[in-house]
Amino acid sequence: MTRRLTAVKTALWLLAGVLGVLTAVRFLRGLGATTALTDTAPWGFWIAFDVMSGVALAAGGFVVAATVYVFGRERYRAFARPAILTAFLGYAAVAVGLLYDLGLPWHILNPVAHPQHHSVLFEVAMCVMLYLTVLFLEFSPVILEHPRLQRPLLARVHRALQKVTIPLVIAGIVLSTLHQSSLGSLFLIAPYRLHPLWYSPYLWVLFFVSAVALGLAMVMAESFFSAWLFGHKPRRELLGNLGRAASVVLLLYAALRLGDLAARGKLDLALQPTGHAALFWFELGVSALLPAVLLQSGRVRAGSGGLFGSAALIVLGMIGYRFDVCIVAFARPEDMPYFPSWTEIAVSVGIVAAAMLVFIFFVEHLRVYPPEEHGPAEPRPRPDPGTVRPLLAGPAAAPRRYSLVAVLGAALAVALLPAGALFGDQVARTPVAGPRTLDAIRVAVDGRPDDLVLAAEPARQAPDGMPARALLLDADRDGRTVLFDHDAHVERAGGETSCGSCHHQNLPFDRASSCGSCHADMFLVSDTFRHESHVGHLGGNAGCARCHDGGEGAKTREKARACDDCHSDMLVPGAVVRPRPGGLDGRAVGYMDAVHGLCVACHEREVALRPGELPASLADCGTCHGREDPARLRRLGPYAAADVRRAAPPPGAAAVPGPSE
Amino acid sequence: MDAWLDWARGPAFVFSFVFLLLGLLRHVALTAWEVAHVWRRAGDRKLPLGKLLRATLLWLVPFTRLRHRFWFGLTSLVFHVCILVVPVFLAGHVALWARGLGLSWPAIPNAVADALTLLAVVTAVLLLGQRVFSRATRSLSRVQDFALPPLVAVPFATGFLMMHPGWNPFDFQATFFVHVMSANLLFVLTPLTKLSHMILMPSTQLVAELAWHWPVDSGSAVGRALGKEGEPV
Structure with a gap:
């Protein structure tokens, strides 16, 4: 009892x-x-x-x-x-x-x-x-x-x-x-x-x-x-x-x-x-x-x-x-x-x-x-003359037991608490979704030589348009999109050999890795480095010294050898995005920062290089954002209406590198 | 292996470390409570406080104690210094605290840490040897007295192997796992075994002294327990 x-x-x-x-x-x-x-x-x-x-x-x-x-x-x-x-x-x-x-x-x-x-x-x-x-x-x-x-x-x-x-x-x-x-x-x-x-x-x-x-x-x-x-x-x-x-x-x-x-x-x-x-x-x-x-x-x-x-x-x-x-x-x-x-x-x-x-x-x-309902009273413990324990620890036996289980609990x-409960609110990760490919028509609108309209939208089909392919970017899938004219950018940047201007760093054996393959989170920094796989490829424990020099202090990422020391072929020379000073450490900024950094920097540079030729607003938000009405986009199919395709087969379409995403 | 390692460094470490901190706090609270209780019941409340303080400080800085059993005392002293300094001031551990909680303090050079780590392992083995081969000590020892020194040596040995992967015949991640889990085990064991002397040491002299200040009328309680009530002593 x-x-x-x-x-x-x-x-x-x-x-x-x-x-x-x-x-x-x-x-x-x-x-x-x-x-x-x-x-x-x-x-x-x-x-x-x-x-x-x-x-x-x-x-x-x-x-x-x-x-x-x-x-x-x-x-x-x-x-x-x-x-x-x-x-x-x-x-x-x-x-x-x-x-x-x-x-x-x-x-x-x-x-x-x-x-x-x-x-x-x-x-x-x-x-x-x-x-x-x-x-x-x-x-x-x-x-x-x-x-x-x-x-x-x-x-x-x-x-x-x-x-x-x-x-x-x-x-x-x-x-x-x-x-x-x-x-x-x-x-x-x-x-x-x-x-x-x-x-x-x-x-x-x-x-x-x-x-x-x-x-x-x-x-x-x-x-x-x-x-x-x-x-x-x-x-x-x-x-x-x-x-x-x-x-x-x-x-x-x-x-x-x-x-x-x-x-x-x-x-x-x-x-x-x-x-x-x-x-x-x-x-x-x-x-x-x-x-x-x-x-x-x-x-x-x-x-x-x-x-x-x-x-x-x-x-x-x-x-x-x-x-x-x-x-x-x-x-x-x-x-x-x-x-x-x-x-x-x-x-x-x-x-x-x-x-x-x-x-x-x-x-x-x-x-x-x-x-009268109480059971027999508990017998009082007799003091044990062989030890002083009951004189000292006896009264504390119950507090000892119960405080121990309370500490355990x-x-x-x-x-078991989630990290947010201990260290304050954590920003939830937002995995990036890749762009979608759509048929579009290249037309002259408002004096701009090569604006894109979506081919699947009958009301905006222009009879003299050329079929083209476009990337619809909505990496966080919130319905707000940017229509990106990949073909025109390829052409302007110098044709087929120009991929590396934007695709500044690539996965092994790839020449145009998608942005999201490294910038894998919409807003947060992603880690592209896999320690366990490197341990395996570099020969186990003997390989540690290939990256960690064994010098003073802790073996941290900051003090390890830069990624591009070995993976020099991952970097594209002459890319708009330059590797940071001190070498790459495997961390990729959030997708939004990465894409804005690349696009805005390049647009600003182009405006500065050709001040009369290009409008000063080229580096503004509205150049890419806000042109597509999400409600309208949801009603469109991905392919051009059949008569547009027949009207003008894309000249050299096969030569244009497909978007790698 | 990475998932196991994340578990050991994550929830398992948090559990063990919180259990260690709260468990030691519990010891402090219980000791204070018991001391107050015994003090209330004590028949003789004259405590030699100056003497107690001196004895406590002497045990905390045990250089003068070395003359009794010099080699044993020296081994024990070196062992204690090593196992306290290395885990707290190793550069890798300092970096972990800085990353996890933003706390930072100076680190010792890796070469010093290596030397102290090896010393910790060697002195742990020596302590165990002296316990096993000295008949007087052996007869006073409990199971935990034999088990704890080798257990303490495990995170140090594995830590040394992690710092020198070239000499490590085992898989790095597996060594890491054993390192973390053995340390976690020690954290959990600390409030439950004699390892709790790390927090109870300062009160030992006081508690031992108080134990001899018998409650009023305890003599007749002993008499009753022996069934010799009323007999002349």
Whole structure:
């Protein structure tokens, strides 16, 4: 029993260690580094689990308080303290979870600072705040019973709190009724985004009734779990009665849900073979129908396994109901799906683990359970005279174990975090896409001798045009293109031997490698150097010295031999782009910088060389950009209309080197 | 092999290094907590603080301790200097810190690093030898005492081979992998074994002293444990 408790606490501390790291990252690096949330998916796992499910899971507090204090069922008093503690910790977890989810966490006070009394969310926020206070006051007598707190002033506080127990319980029930239902009302604002099988104008009724059933199930599940953990005997008969009550509430919930669908004429949606219909029946079956039927059976209610299993079904099913309303059945833009990151799930699990550790701490140090339920007291360790260890390390044995697993969890979390979470936002790589080849017609437009129009566009076909081929450049595939007249540039640069003017560096055995084969990323520097392949080609370890001279300091890229020392044939003499001083080191700038650098530099040079002949605007952006309307381009085919081809076969077309891309 | 190497230098290194840092921090926190606890319960609160401070400093700069077992002490001293200086001040490692976190400090010349690395490997073997062949030491030793010196020597031996690939009979990437992973293993082992003396050393004298300041009434606790309650001592 003690070993079981130790094992559970060890696991919980591991999760708490993970939570510690993720908390630091969340609050230092923000939501983008820790969640999969976006502007189109502004709420996700944390709201669905921490808030929506968390509030509902803590409903046991008000359900048991009502049973004992309002309906006077004194037999259930033993459940009151653990249920109220569970509810208090549950609501505290909701508040903490909300702090993680709010982009600016201090805005959690805004409902008080800037009250919007027409808002449902305002009502939920106020109720949760007040109910958290009520739960604290309801539970504080248990704290004040502790022997160390027996002071005159505290005793007076204790007596005063006991006097206001009934008003507190009534306040708790009123507040719970209000906000348990209002969590459903929140979704009334989005009738067309929530799937009709889940949307209902009476969503608030469904949320409240399901919360009552869930509260009863949580008391059952928590009792069995505590009994297993602390070695108590579960009060099976009373729990059976709770199970029967839960069964009645669940049947009511199922009837309300199906009746509401039938009354609104939406029930046929549930009978069609769609994914949503399957999800609806699965969720309703697990959360309500199956456990309600099971708990009607006396045999199931008589056994611990049946009771616990039914309670677990209700708990999981009702969490599923909250998830369906909040995420799964809630329509999002089609190309913006949401799936939680592992950090989101780990934060929620970590908060639950931390709450469970506080629960265990209270059970171990306060009278949460009646004393007769406690198992045999742990025997005190006898001091071992052979060693001083119990005198020194004994009291620290538990902190030693738990801090070690927390450190383990923290280290695991750091190792698994994406680089962006540790070192700030990383620019995503944008692989370059090669240009496309199109048929075009060369015409004289606005006095320019050889402008290009796309041949596939009938409206702009000029009868006296010459067929030509053009490259359509759109390396990041964003639809904004540049139509590049490759043939004319070849001709102007000096014909077939001029490739190297622009193709300044080539792959081995190539004479016109495409820009994107080295400048492989749209914006970021790419590494064209492959260390492992060089190790292989240069003869393994003996080859190191061919590039690294073995001098002082670290063997870095900067101090290694330049690439063009060996690969002198890769460089084209007389190219517009010159190798940088100090030789090449294998790094290629981003595609955008590379192409702009080449084109703009060459245009500027040409304008400077032939000032009267060429317009000064040749080096301006508009020379290449903005001439093609992307919407129009999308409607065009790649080939010239058949009559244009027939009209004038391209003279010497075969001699023009095809674009190598 | 490159993928394995990236894993070892990436997530595996981050895990081991964070585990090392947090694990050592944990030792500091636990020691402070335990010292405070024992101090609260101590029957005799008179601590010879001056003497403790002197003893601590003397152990941190152990030149005066060499007279007891000179050769063993000297081997140990050289071993410690080597394994502290080389990993921190090797030019290649300094370059890694500069690249990863932008931190930079001066490096030692590669020739010095080579010499210290070889010394570290040799002294590790010598330390193990003295432990195995001295009967008094052997009887006091645990498994980790035998296992740790050779384990510490592995990243140094592989590091030397990486710096001198011409003499390395093994594949470079494989040597690199063993180098990184053995260092990762040592990082993880540090908070779990006696390697944690790297952070606990300054508090050792204080803890040992406090251990003798028995709690009030501990004499009768010993009596109870021995089943000799009430008997005259």
